[in-house]
Amino acid sequence: MTARDSVIAKINEWLTPSEFQDYCPNGLQVEGKTDISTIVTGVTASQDLIEAAIVANADMLIVHHGYFWKGEDQTIRGMKRERLKRLLDNDINLLAYHLPLDDHPEYGNNRQLAGILGIENPRPLNGLVWEGELKEPLTPEKFGLQIARALHRDPLRVGNGRAEIKRVGWCTGAAQGFINTAIDAGLDAYISGEISEPTTHTARECGIHYYAAGHHATERYGVKALGEALEKEFGLKHRFIDCDNPV
Incomplete structure (x- = not known):
């Protein structure tokens, strides 16, 4: 105890x-x-x-x-x-x-999502938005498949960007409004949990690939990492329970 x-x-x-x-x-x-x-x-x-x-x-x-x-x-x-x-x-x-x-730089949702998606050199870009690189350039379709396999959820992809994706920005949850931060940084793609009606037009007209990967799906990993850290720190019993949410 x-x-x-x-x-x-x-x-x-x-x-x-x-x-x-x-x-x-x-x-x-x-x-x-x-x-x-x-x-x-x-x-x-x-x-x-x-x-x-x-x-x-x-x-x-x-x-x-x-x-x-x-x-x-x-x-x-x-x-x-x-x-x-x-x-x-x-x-x-x-x-x-x-x-x-x-x-949080270790237990945070953004840091944890980078590991789940295989994004290398994850680091804060501006505010809550992070950036990093893929191990090798991927087409938008293949990167979408990589996200789907990692999160067990098909992302919604919109936008008209480069033929291959290398530099990626992301912010978990309802962070679609930060897409302009990724655009200003010249990134190839931006990921968040949710999408709004204007997000589609921004992604199409500003030349970036946008992936709405699920609010719940992108934010499972921070609280789980925190629980695991507490288990290790105090010797407590910990269990992460995932109550599915398609949003």
Whole structure:
């Protein structure tokens, strides 16, 4: 068993959430047991993930997408009530880390996605956008297949870029709006989780290949890496649970 506050302190040491202006509170969102032996990690604190954490006898649930987002209804009713009730009834701590988990140079979603996709020399480009290179140039079609095999999800590809892709930019999740950062850097392709209607026109008219690879699919790996690091640091039991989401 490890004290909950020791686990939180270590995460805060690694992710430095106080340095971020975010859309939600980072850290402990729902208080549960003071001592931790089993941690479950997952992308979003959905009802399905909570139920899976209960079955796994979790003392702590760590996610990328938690609760209490800016602008959301503050009343505790309906779906939010049911989620919170299950956490409280089972004395499970809920921790959420949003931008700090996207940005981290080792455990972050962007850094982890690079390894999953086989992108070499991954490094921050501008803000939350990263850049790197493929081991060898690939056609847009072959790179799309490489993404599909790695993420087990077919990406949506739009745009009119170079015949071969070598230099790649990416930002996980709903980061389609950062496509201009990749264009300004002269990259061959840009990857994010979601796509908007204007993204297609930007990619076509500005000469870049754009891949919408799935919000959930691109953000599975940061929280999993964080859980694995905590398992190693404290000797805790850790399990990553992937509740499928096609978006």
